[in-house]
Every structure is written in structure tokens, then in C-alpha cells.
């Protein structure tokens with residue numbers, strides 16, 4: 001079960017999210033509410049093949065969290 005690490009660009013809050021399903025992906029920072037916290041790469045999360053199940057946007061790097069919430073930054 002992958003645990004994703006995120007770093008908020010706005011308030012620099014670091015947090016981890018246990019991902020059991022796609023809807024667990026965070027759409028914003030739990031500290032300040034800023035949208036699209038940046039995913040901090042961890043070897044554990046990157047090595048987790050279940051990331052590929054997120055196929056909202058074919059043009060995005062796998063694991064882009066904002067795709068799951070419908071705000072794909074790579075697609076307009």
C-alpha cells in the first residue's frame with residue numbers, strides 16, 4: 001500500500017497520505033488549503049506500480065495528483 005509524500009509550495013507543509021484508492025489522492029494542502037501540493041518523490045511511492053492505474057490524463061507523468069481531482073495542469 002503506497003504512502004505518498006507531499007510538500008506544499010505555499011506553506012511548505014510536509015505531509016504523507018496513505019493511498020488505498022484514487023480518491024484518496026489529496027487535492028489540496030491540509031494545512032493551508034492551497035491547491036495541488038507537489039508530490040515529494042519517495043523511492044517507495046515511485047516503485048509502486050499501482051500508480052499507473054491513474055489514467056485520467058494520458059499525457060501526464062504518472063502519479064500527478066491533480067489529475068485525479070480533475071485539475072490537470074498538463075491539459076489546459
Ligand SMILES: [Zn+2]
Pocket residue numbers: 008009010011012013029030031032033034
Ligand atoms: Zn499548504
